[in-house]
Structure formats: structure tokens, C-alpha cells
Amino acid sequence: MRKSRRVALTLAVLTLLGALSVPLLLKSEDAPTPHQTPAPRKSTGLILPAPAPRAEGSLRIQGVVHGDQGPLAGVRITATRSEAHQTLSELTCEEVLPHRRGDRREFTLCFYTEPATTLELLLSRQGEAPLYAETVTDEDGRFTLEQLPEGAFTLWAIDPRGARLQPGVLAGTEGLQLRLEGGVFLEGTVIDEALAALPQVQVMAVHQGFTRFFDVETDADGRFRIGPLPAGDYALAFTRDGWIPDLKGSWFAESVKLLRPRRLVGRVTKQGAPVPQATVQLRDITLNERGIMPPGSAKQQTTDAQGRFTFEPLASHHIQLDATQGEHHGRALVDMKTHDTQKEVVVELGPGAMLEGTVTDEAGAAIEGVRLLIQERRAQRQSVETTTDxxxxxxxxxxxxAPHELELTSPRHFPTGESFAELSPGTKRLDFTLRTPLWVDGVLVDEAGSPVPDVYVTVDNPPSEDTDDTLLLAPYEARSDEQGRFHLNFPTPGSFLLKLLDEPRFRMEELQVQAPDTKVRWVLKRGATVSGTVFDELETPMPGLLVRLSTEPPEEGSTSSPWPEVLSETRTDTRGHYAFGGMKPGRYVLEAVHESGAVERFVTRHLELGARQEAHVDLRLEAGWTLSGTVVDTQGQPLSGADVLIQSPPDSTPKWRVGHRHHAADPVTRTRSDGHFTLRNLPSQDVELSVTKQSFRLAPHLSTGGRPGLDSLHAHEGGPPVRLVMSRRARIHGRVVGPDGKPLTRFQLMREDVEHPQGEFSLDVGSAGSWPVILKAEGLAPVFRQVEVPHDTAVVDLGELRMSTGRKVAGRVLDAETSAPVEGALLVPDVEHFDSVTLHPYTYWTQAYTAKDGSFSIARVDERSSALNVRARGYLSRKLNLAPGSQEDLTVRLEKGARVEFSVLDARGQPTSATVFLDREGRESSPYTIEVPAEGLFVMRDLAPGAYWMHAAAGEGRLESYDSRRVQIPASGGVSIMLKARSEGATLELRVRSPPRFTLVLVSGEDSWSREGYDFSRLRERSLPHEVSKEGTMTFRNLPSGKLTLILISNDWRGSYREVIDIPEAGTVVRDVTPVWQAIRR
Incomplete structure (x- = not known):
């Protein structure tokens, strides 16, 4: 992700308004305004027609708004209603975008794929849900919305103390109870191309679900803050006169940069003469931060009589121009950042390539509707498609x-294609014959014989042969049309099992079919149904809640699967209603979850359904208790934007919920500007809190209001407000300048893009130790620094880091004995511990591999790099000193090391496989890992001479253990090393008493694992094997005498435990372990 000195656009889940740099336009202290019907908006004629005048009525909605301490006065209540074919949330993509015919998704899902159209609509304020009534609650929290027509409305309750959205409220409703929720804040900074703050930018936030607009303006520092708003997905439009508007989602996590508009003028010519009426297509081929081309970036113009064309406004991006006329084509690439807008771009037409032909089946009959898609074979793929007549x-x-790939697809034929290394000018005749697979055609009907549309049918046992034909027809699924018809293709005859895919209306039954068969009739059975409404603690329907239906967990001791099956999931509609259908008779678990920041509330019902039972089950959430607190640093200063999380107690998740996450990330409550947070409706009396924030870690021993845990604080209902104290992580500062000493405002730090007007960066590190800092900038040599951080909260200032254009290092790598070229040798300038197996992941910026002739070339090497590290399989690594200046004729000769043969025997003396680890004595380098096969020797020629400690681990599922040995590797000659599994030794019986689930490692010696977690995977590979009894006792056999290290890691990676165990030469050691967990720093 990009970062700009940690200024980000964040979606903050807060409970109170705090100080706004720019206030939300709706204020709770505003006097109530009578409802008035504004004049109808005049259509621009560009996209949407003008809406019809709003209807008025005599109905009203009455209710009460509640807060933590009871009814709330002064809360602004607004009623809006989305209009069909008018409001953005009610439109489909194809209704707004003619070129997306058949795309019936909600238009809000096309916002970011069609940003130009979206911005045109938003900035002209088209498609907003009309406001029907507005008022403010009285001193008792009561409100009345009047003069409403019949129908359902969306209510917005917005106040500095929180926000609430309640859709689906019918006009005429009395006694509606609304509890204000924490709400969300949208905040961030807008900058210009020079990274300077941009004031007076109009920022519009649009609720995508119910299309309401909220407006603010950036302040003198370019900051904006909108909120609190009801939780939901928001699109943000940014505009200012003289700048190109931009569109972002509320998840966008970096400063918003507005660009000055630029103009591109050009001319299309053919043999130097102007070409009128040529089509010119402009595509923005700039890759974004995710390495993909931005969508919706194509524009098109037709040249005038002089062959001229103009595109504006354009951003300072990389542009591709394609011009066509008749059978001619031309292309030009333009970098708008450096392009002189006063100069014309000339696109010269030359003979283009044309493909023409006929597509037929194997009988020679023409096939209509075949889709042909041809794409250029390059990173920025450009495609053209058509269909046969x-x-x-x-x-x-x-x-x-250029090289192209052509694909042909038809619903009832095998797909095919053609690859073109290059296309020739003129028309190429290319006919295709499509093969016909075996068809299964069917119709889905219900028990009354009516067709069933929109059902997905999948093949449960698709053809298993790994052939080209099998892969060409995958995936084996279909969707029924309006007449209930579906079609499947198969490569070979056979019996296949059809199943319904995620279909809540009918029983999930199966149907056996024989391919080919074109007369399948599948009668779907409704089965049992369950439906109802989810209410909160005030008896108010809850829209948008996840409801899950699972099978009842099996009883203890059952031979069936230990986990229940989630049959279906849905979300409640605008009136809190849910429905499931198609269930077989049986026992089920019905559960709904309500998320509010970090707090999750569940309501669960166990039920038993008969064959055709129609059950009605309402679900009611229970009220919980409220916990407030603040997050501060060690100096007592409040920390805004910290994420407060609730840790679930070990083994507290019911079986029917295990393994089924309903969110991509852990739910959090984010602190506001004064560091405050509130957690409402906590379901259990005890709560374990943790908190995360970039550059900080929680210090439980300094926190108050609860009992400190490993990396958390345990609070109890009725206790005092909590104060979570965070300490600063260690970090590395620096300032990057170019060869001229001026700050580099754009560069990469490790894999992150950094933008800062003074070239400054700050890199957080996990703890004390040695850390790499690698910098890269366009046109300059990468810079690598290894930085020592003395303690866990240290701030290391590197001062000024000057980047240079670097120098070229090139040459050849040869075998020292034969002078033969060495292909595939790896060359890296100045990287510590190069003899280790793994390199730092960012060294690819400076590394090179030798070609077949042994040659290599590294275009830009830092002037300070004094050595070149060379490594190749089968050769000893070498470090070559580099003289100052360019080195373009180096010869590197690599020598082979000693021939080292490894073999492994089991306890009976038979060859077996094992993993062997070699640790260099006295060197902090990664170990060599060797997989010794069972059928023979493993030979190495690239082990550096010296002393090594050798360990071995048995293969998966085997229980052999091996002695650790010290071996000496010579510089040349041969060495044979044989390891044999132990057949005798002591036994260790280990029982661990701990609520959290954990992973166990037992290794030879006193391993000093640092609890940072980075090396734990290495230790797991070396762990001694064991068997586990039904009672949970872990037994290790044939152990060598001496010291063993036991390491436990909790499965949530929060705690670790380490203990050294003395093992005698023989006998049985019984050890009961009750771990005292220590926090893992992550």
C-alpha cells in the first residue's frame, strides 16, 4: 500500500463526534425545518431523466431515539425514499451504461469500474434519494415525521453522539424505538502533485446502499472529516475547480491526490498526409499501486478534416493512443508527465492486420453467435471482440x-483458439471448425410443474480424467433460464450426479443423469421452511444482519463428522426479515449476528423441522453492558485511530460456529480524536481487550481498569473505565536525497511506495536487533543498509541517505577448473550472510542471474557497494571485491567444494528418507536443509568448509529420532555422512494442561528461541516425533540423554512458553506442564 507520512483516509468507527476540522453539514443544534417539496430537478439530458414530482400524503411516523443513558434530545431525523429507475441504488448497471447490456447488478457495484460516469452523476447531484421529511427529537427523545405518502421510508438519525440508519419503515408506524449506534467517520487529507495540502476541495460522501449525499470542504491543511454517519459502504467524490475530480471508496487508505488537467492534441497521418474521420482511442495504461490498469480508462475521438484530435482533461499518466481507419492501424505512447502540451502527437497509420473467416461445426453447418476475443500478448492487454453472424x-x-491470442467460445461447443507470434499486414483468412461435446439438456420445475428460473446446477462428480477436453469444458455448472431450462456439456459419455448450488428455496437433492441426454426433467421439492424477523432489544427490526442455518452438532462419541454443516446463509432485508427453504426433516441451529464495531452479539435457536413444516421463528437480540475507555501513549497523550478488539475466550466458540467467519478481518472499534472508545451491548460479564495501532504496541502492565494479560487487558462488568496504554515500537528514520542533494519525494521503502515532500521515511521494526533498510527510486541505484536497533523502543536516525545513478557491473561466471560458463549463478552486491540459503526478499532489486554463456549485467549498483556476492548450485559461494567505478568486464571463477554424501538408515539398518539440517558453527546464517531420499544418497558440492551441527527429522507420520552430531566439512575431497535412527533411549510422557489450543515443539539442546515467532517454523521442522493417546498424553521414545527444549505456541499466536527438560540415559520421565504464557511480539 502507498503511504504518505502516515496520513490516511480512514473509515473510523467512533462513538462521539469530537472536534471536526470541517463540520458535517447536518448539526443537531439546528432548528427543526418544516418539510417542503423542492422544485423538480431539471435533467441535464446526459444520463438520467428528471424525476417525477414527489407525492405528499397525510401519514406520519412516530418514534423515540435512545442513547446509552435513555432517550436523546436534539437528534436530527430524516426520511428519504429510493425511487425506482431514479435513485442510484435502485438502478442497474445496464440502465445507466448502455454498453453494459445484460449487466443487471446494482449500479453502485459499477461505481469504480465506471468512475467517469459515476463522477458525472455525483457531481451533478443526480440520483440522490429524495428527502420527504425532517425533524429533531424533543427533550423526551420523541420525533414525528409528517405529511408522508404511503409506502416504506429510510430513516436517518444523525447526531454528534452517534448515528443510525433504519430502512423499511412504513408510513403510519407508531412507537418506533431507535437506539443510536456509534457511527463511522470518513476522514483524510487531499494533496496536490507536489504533495502539498489542498484546501477548499469539495468532498462528497455517498451512502451506496440508500444514496444520500453528505458534503464537506477541506480546510487549510487539506483535511476533511465527515461524521458520524451510519455504518455502510460510502463512495467519496473529490472536486475543485481547476483540478481533475477523483473517486474513492471509504476503504481507501492513503492521501487523496488531485491532479491538474492536461491537454493532448494530435494528428493522424498516413504517409505524412492528414487522415480525416479516423477513430482514435485513448487508454490510460498507468498501473496503480496494486499493479493493475485502472478500469474505465478508455476514451474515443474522431479526427476532423485536418486529421486532428484533442483529449482533455487528462491526468499526468502514461497514455496509449490507437488510431484506425479502414484496414489501417497506428499507435503512439505518451508520458503526460513529461509531454509538452504545445506539441502535436503524430499517429502514423500503416497497414493493419485483419482476420476474417467462418466458424462451422463438424458437419459443416455455420454456427451463429460464436464469441471471438483477440488480445495482445503483453502486460497492458488490449482486446477486440465480435460474434459470428x-x-x-x-x-x-x-x-x-504485435503478438496476439485468439479465443473462440460457444455455449454448445468445445472452445478453441489460436496463438499468433506476429500478425501480418492485410487480411488473413482463418476458418474454424468447432467440435460438439455431449449434451445434457434439462428443465427444472417445482411440484406444481411450473418452471424454476435462476437456479445453479453443478456436477458433483465431473469428469476426472486430466485431459485437454475435460479442462476445456470446466467448470461443469449451469444456471436455469426463465423457462427453467439448463444445459451442460460433457467430453465423454458417462453417469453424472447433478446437485443444486446454494439454493435456499428447494431441498438440496441430487439427480443422476446419463450423458448424453436432452430430455432431463428435474422436479424440485420445496421441503420445510423457516422464516421470521430479527429484532433488537427495543423490538426494532434489524436490517442487514447475517443469519446462518446449520445442522445440529453431533453428540459426543458420535461416529459422524465432529463439525456441523452450514446449509445456508442470508441477510435480513430492509424490514429485518429472513427466510430459508428446501430443508429436509431434522434438527437445525438458527443463528443471527449483529456487529457494532468490535462487539458481536449472537442470538441462537435450536429447532426441529418436519417434512413440509412452515416454521416461523423470530429472533431477538439481548441488551448487554457498556464499557468506555481511552487509549493513550506512555506520556498520557490520547491516540486516535487505534483499533480496539475483543479477544474471544479459549474454547468459547460453539461447535456450530467454529471455522465459519462472517467477516474478512477482525471487527474493531476505532478510537476518536481524543482517544476515547465505547463498546456497547457486551454479551458476557468479562471481556478481554487488545488494541493495535501502527508504530505502537499495547503495554498491559501500564494499563488500568482491568487485569493485565499477555497482550491484553481483562475488564469486568461494573468495573471502572479502562485506560489502555501503548508504547512506541522501535523505528528507523531517514531522509532520502538524490544525486544533486535535493529530497526525493517519491521512492520505495522495502515494498511500500513512499511520498513525502522532504523525502522522509519512518520504518517500524518489531524489536531490537539487526534490520535491513532497502530503498529504490526510478533511475537510481537501490540502496541497502543493515541497521542495528539497540532496544525495543529505540529510534534510530540514519540522517541523509544519498541515492546515486550507480554504476554498471557486468561480466561472466566460469567454472574454475574447466573455464566452462556457469548458467543460473546468482549475483548480489553487498548482502550480509550471503552463504545462507535464503536471501532477503528485496534483494531482487539488485540481483542478476547468469545467462547460458555465463554472462551477467547489473545496470545500477550503488557506488558504496564494495563487494559482489556470487553463488551457484554445486559451487562454493564467493565474495568478489569491487573497485570504484563501472566494472563491465569481470570474470568470476567458482570452485567446487568437497563432495559430501548423506545417507539415512532406520533403526533396523534399512535405508530411509529424512530431513537433515546443517547449522554452521559460530555463524548467524540460515541452516542448510537437505531432503535425503530413501532410495539413495544425497550429494552436495557447495558446502563451505567448516564445522557444522547436524540434526535430522523423520518423515511425516514416522517416529524415528536421531542424535545431533558435529561434523567437519573439508575444503576439498570427499566425506560420507550416515545417520542411523536410535533404537534405545529414554521415554518422555508429557501432559500439557492449558485452555488455549497450542502447537508443541520439542528439540534437542537449549534452543534460545526469541519468542518473536520468525523462526518457529524452522523449529517445528526439527521437532522430535511423538504419539498422542486418547487422554492427550504425548509420548516421545528413544530420546538421547541431555537437555531438550519444550516450546509451546498458542494457536492464536499470542503466547509462548519455554522449558528445558533433562533426559536421563534410560527410563521414563513423566512431566505435567502448566504453561505460564509469555507474550509474543508480532
Whole structure:
């Protein structure tokens, strides 16, 4: 992700308003305004027609708004209603975008794929849900919305103390009870191309679910803050006169940069003469921070009589221009950042490539409707597509002469394609014959014989042969049309099992079919149903809640699967209603979950359904208790934007919920500007709190209001407010300048893009130790620094880091004995511990591999790099000193090391496989890991001479253990090393008493694992094997005498435990372990 000195656009889940740099336009202290019907908006004629005048009525909605301490006065209540074919949330993509015919998704799902259209609508304020009434609650929290027509409305309750959205409220409703929730804040900074703050930018937040607009303006520092708003997905539009508007989602986590508009003027020519009426397509081919081309970036113009065209406004991006006329094509690439806008871009037309032909089946009959898609074979793929006409004819072009890939697809035929290394000018005739697979055609009907549309049918046992034909027809699934018809293709005859895919209306039954068969009739059975409404503690329907239906968990001792099956999931509609259908008779678990920040409330019902039972089950959430607190640093200063999380107690999750997450990330409550947070409706009396914030870690021993845990604080209902104290992590500061000494405002630090007007960066590190700092900037040599951090809260200032254009290092790598070229050798300038197996992941910026002839070339090497590290399989690593300046004719000769043969025997003396680890004595380097096969020797020629400690681990599922040995590797000659599994030794019986689930490692010696977690996977590979009894006792056999280290890691990676165990030469050691957990720093 990009970062700009940690200024981010964040979606903050807060409970109170705090100080706004720019206030939300709706204020609770505003006087109530009578409802008035504004004049209808005049249509621009560009996209949406003008809405019809709003209807008025005589109905009203009455209710009460509640807070933590009871009814709330002064809360602004607004009623809006989405209008069909008018409000953005009620439109489909195809209704707004003619070129997306058949796309019936909600238009809000096309916001970011069609940003130009979205911005045109938002900035002209089209498509907003009309406001019907507005008022403010009285001193008793009561409100009345009047003069409403019949129908359902969406109510918005917005106040500095929180926000609430309640859709689906019918006009005429009395006694509605609304509890204000924490709400969300949208905040961030807008900057210009020079990274300077941009004031007076109009920021519009649009609720995507119910299309309401909220407006603010950035302050003198370019900051904006909107909220509190009801939770939901928001689109943000940014605009200011003289700048190109931008569109972002509320999840966007970096400063918003507005660009000055630029103009591109060009001319299309053919043999130097202007070409009128040529089509010019402009595509923005700039890759974004995720390495993909931005969507919706194509524009099109037609040249005038002089062959001229103009595109504006354009951002300072990389642009591709493609011009076509007749059978001619031309292309030009333009970097708008450096392009002189006063100069014309000339696109010269030349003969393009045309493809033309006919598509037929194996009998020679023309196939209509075959889709042909041709794409250029390059990173920024450009595609052209067409379909065959009634005669099976197609024509594609004009195309560039670059390499292309052509794909042909037809619903009832095998797909095919063609690859073109290059295309030639002119028309190429290319006919295709599509093969016909075996068909299964069927119809889905209900028990009354009516067709059932929109059902997905999947093949449970698709063809298993790994052939081209099998793969061409995958995936084996279909969707029924309006007449209930479905179609499946198969490569070979056979019996196949059809199943319904995620279908809540009918029983999940199966149907055996024989391919081919074109007369399948599948009668779907409704089965039992369960439906109802989810209410909160005030008896108010809860929209948008996840409801899950699972099978009842099996009883203890059952031979069936220990985990229940989640049959279906849905979300409640605007009126809190849910429904499931198609269930077989049986016992089920019905559960709904309500998320509010970090707090999750569940309501669960166990039920038994008969064959055709229609059950009605309402679910009611129970009220919980409220916990407030603050997050501060060690100096007592409040920390805003810290994420407070609730840790679930060990083994507290019911079986029917295990393994089924309903969110991609842990739910959090984010602190406001004064560090305050509130957690409402906590379901259990005890709660374990943790908190995360970039550059900080929680200090439980300094926190108050509860009992400190490993990396958390335990609070109890009725206790005092909590105070969570966070200490600063260690960090490395620096300032990057170019060869001229001026700050570099854009560069990469490790894998992150950094932008800062003074070239400053700050890198958080986990703890004390040695840390790499690697910098990269366009056109300059990467810089690598290894930095020592003395303690866990240290701030290391590197001062000024000057980047240079670097120097070229090139040459050849040869075998020292034969002078033969060494292919695939790896060369890296100045990397510590190069003889280790693994390199730092960012060294690819400076590394190179030798070609077949042993040659290599590294274009930009830092002037300070004084050595070149070389490594190749089968050779000893070498470090070559580099003289100052360019080195373009180096010869590196690599020598082979000693021939080292490894073999492994089991306890009976038979060859077996094992993993062997070699640790260099006295060197902090990664170990060599060797997989010794059972059928023979493993030979190495690239072990550096010296002393090593050798360990071995048996293969998966085997219980052999091996002695650790010290071996000496010579510089040359041969060494044979044989390891044999132990057949005798002591036995260790280990029982661990601990509520959290954990992972166990037992290794030879006194391993000094640092509890940082980075090396735990290495230790697991070396762990001694064991068997586990039904009672949970772990037994290790044939152990060597001496010291063993036991390491436990909790499965949530929060705690670790380490203990050294003395093992005698023989006998049985019984050890009961009750771990005292220590926090893992992550």
C-alpha cells in the first residue's frame, strides 16, 4: 500500500463526534425545518431523466431515539425514499451504461469500474434519494415525521453522539424505538502533485446502499472529516475547480491526490498526409499501486478534416493512443508527465492486420453467435471482440502487428483458439471448425410443474480424467433460464450426479443423469421452511444482519463428522426479515449476528423441522453492558485511530460456529480524536481487550481498569473505565536525497511506495536487533543498509541517505577448473550472510542471474557497494571485491567444494528418507536443509568448509529420532555422512494442561528461541516425533540423554512458553506442564 507520512483516509468507527476540522453539514443544534417539496430537478439530458414530482400524503411516523443513558434530545431525523429507475441504488448497471447490456447488478457495484460516469452523476447531484421529511427529537427523545405518502421510508438519525440508519419503515408506524449506534467517520487529507495540502476541495460522501449525499470542504491543511454517519459502504467524490475530480471508496487508505488537467492534441497521418474521420482511442495504461490498469480508462475521438484530435482533461499518466481507419492501424505512447502540451502527437497509420473467416461445426453447418476475443500478448492487454453472424462469418480488425491470442467460445461447443507470434499486414483468412461435446439438456420445475428460473446446477462428480477436453469444458455448472431450462456439456459419455448450488428455496437433492441426454426433467421439492424477523432489544427490526442455518452438532462419541454443516446463509432485508427453504426433516441451529464495531452479539435457536413444516421463528437480540475507555501513549497523550478488539475466550466458540467467519478481518472499534472508545451491548460479564495501532504496541502492565494479560487487558462488568496504554515500537528514520542533494519525494521503502515532500521515511521494526533498510527510486541505484536497533523502543536516525545513478557491473561466471560458463549463478552486491540459503526478499532489486554463456549485467549498483556476492548450485559461494567505478568486464571463477554424501538408515539398518539440517558453527546464517531420499544418497558440492551441527527429522507420520552430531566439512575431497535412527533411549510422557489450543515443539539442546515467532517454523521442522493417546498424553521414545527444549505456541499466536527438560540415559520421565504464557511480539 502507498503511504504518505502516515496520513490516511480512514473509515473510523467512533462513538462521539469530537472536534471536526470541517463540520458535517447536518448539526443537531439546528432548528427543526418544516418539510417542503423542492422544485423538480431539471435533467441535464446526459444520463438520467428528471424525476417525477414527489407525492405528499397525510401519514406520519412516530418514534423515540435512545442513547446509552435513555432517550436523546436534539437528534436530527430524516426520511428519504429510493425511487425506482431514479435513485442510484435502485438502478442497474445496464440502465445507466448502455454498453453494459445484460449487466443487471446494482449500479453502485459499477461505481469504480465506471468512475467517469459515476463522477458525472455525483457531481451533478443526480440520483440522490429524495428527502420527504425532517425533524429533531424533543427533550423526551420523541420525533414525528409528517405529511408522508404511503409506502416504506429510510430513516436517518444523525447526531454528534452517534448515528443510525433504519430502512423499511412504513408510513403510519407508531412507537418506533431507535437506539443510536456509534457511527463511522470518513476522514483524510487531499494533496496536490507536489504533495502539498489542498484546501477548499469539495468532498462528497455517498451512502451506496440508500444514496444520500453528505458534503464537506477541506480546510487549510487539506483535511476533511465527515461524521458520524451510519455504518455502510460510502463512495467519496473529490472536486475543485481547476483540478481533475477523483473517486474513492471509504476503504481507501492513503492521501487523496488531485491532479491538474492536461491537454493532448494530435494528428493522424498516413504517409505524412492528414487522415480525416479516423477513430482514435485513448487508454490510460498507468498501473496503480496494486499493479493493475485502472478500469474505465478508455476514451474515443474522431479526427476532423485536418486529421486532428484533442483529449482533455487528462491526468499526468502514461497514455496509449490507437488510431484506425479502414484496414489501417497506428499507435503512439505518451508520458503526460513529461509531454509538452504545445506539441502535436503524430499517429502514423500503416497497414493493419485483419482476420476474417467462418466458424462451422463438424458437419459443416455455420454456427451463429460464436464469441471471438483477440488480445495482445503483453502486460497492458488490449482486446477486440465480435460474434459470428447467421452465416457463421466474422471479421476482426484492424489490429496491431504485435503478438496476439485468439479465443473462440460457444455455449454448445468445445472452445478453441489460436496463438499468433506476429500478425501480418492485410487480411488473413482463418476458418474454424468447432467440435460438439455431449449434451445434457434439462428443465427444472417445482411440484406444481411450473418452471424454476435462476437456479445453479453443478456436477458433483465431473469428469476426472486430466485431459485437454475435460479442462476445456470446466467448470461443469449451469444456471436455469426463465423457462427453467439448463444445459451442460460433457467430453465423454458417462453417469453424472447433478446437485443444486446454494439454493435456499428447494431441498438440496441430487439427480443422476446419463450423458448424453436432452430430455432431463428435474422436479424440485420445496421441503420445510423457516422464516421470521430479527429484532433488537427495543423490538426494532434489524436490517442487514447475517443469519446462518446449520445442522445440529453431533453428540459426543458420535461416529459422524465432529463439525456441523452450514446449509445456508442470508441477510435480513430492509424490514429485518429472513427466510430459508428446501430443508429436509431434522434438527437445525438458527443463528443471527449483529456487529457494532468490535462487539458481536449472537442470538441462537435450536429447532426441529418436519417434512413440509412452515416454521416461523423470530429472533431477538439481548441488551448487554457498556464499557468506555481511552487509549493513550506512555506520556498520557490520547491516540486516535487505534483499533480496539475483543479477544474471544479459549474454547468459547460453539461447535456450530467454529471455522465459519462472517467477516474478512477482525471487527474493531476505532478510537476518536481524543482517544476515547465505547463498546456497547457486551454479551458476557468479562471481556478481554487488545488494541493495535501502527508504530505502537499495547503495554498491559501500564494499563488500568482491568487485569493485565499477555497482550491484553481483562475488564469486568461494573468495573471502572479502562485506560489502555501503548508504547512506541522501535523505528528507523531517514531522509532520502538524490544525486544533486535535493529530497526525493517519491521512492520505495522495502515494498511500500513512499511520498513525502522532504523525502522522509519512518520504518517500524518489531524489536531490537539487526534490520535491513532497502530503498529504490526510478533511475537510481537501490540502496541497502543493515541497521542495528539497540532496544525495543529505540529510534534510530540514519540522517541523509544519498541515492546515486550507480554504476554498471557486468561480466561472466566460469567454472574454475574447466573455464566452462556457469548458467543460473546468482549475483548480489553487498548482502550480509550471503552463504545462507535464503536471501532477503528485496534483494531482487539488485540481483542478476547468469545467462547460458555465463554472462551477467547489473545496470545500477550503488557506488558504496564494495563487494559482489556470487553463488551457484554445486559451487562454493564467493565474495568478489569491487573497485570504484563501472566494472563491465569481470570474470568470476567458482570452485567446487568437497563432495559430501548423506545417507539415512532406520533403526533396523534399512535405508530411509529424512530431513537433515546443517547449522554452521559460530555463524548467524540460515541452516542448510537437505531432503535425503530413501532410495539413495544425497550429494552436495557447495558446502563451505567448516564445522557444522547436524540434526535430522523423520518423515511425516514416522517416529524415528536421531542424535545431533558435529561434523567437519573439508575444503576439498570427499566425506560420507550416515545417520542411523536410535533404537534405545529414554521415554518422555508429557501432559500439557492449558485452555488455549497450542502447537508443541520439542528439540534437542537449549534452543534460545526469541519468542518473536520468525523462526518457529524452522523449529517445528526439527521437532522430535511423538504419539498422542486418547487422554492427550504425548509420548516421545528413544530420546538421547541431555537437555531438550519444550516450546509451546498458542494457536492464536499470542503466547509462548519455554522449558528445558533433562533426559536421563534410560527410563521414563513423566512431566505435567502448566504453561505460564509469555507474550509474543508480532
Amino acid at each position: 447467421a452465416m457463421g462469418h466474422y471479421r476482426l480488425g484492424p489490429l496491431s502487428l
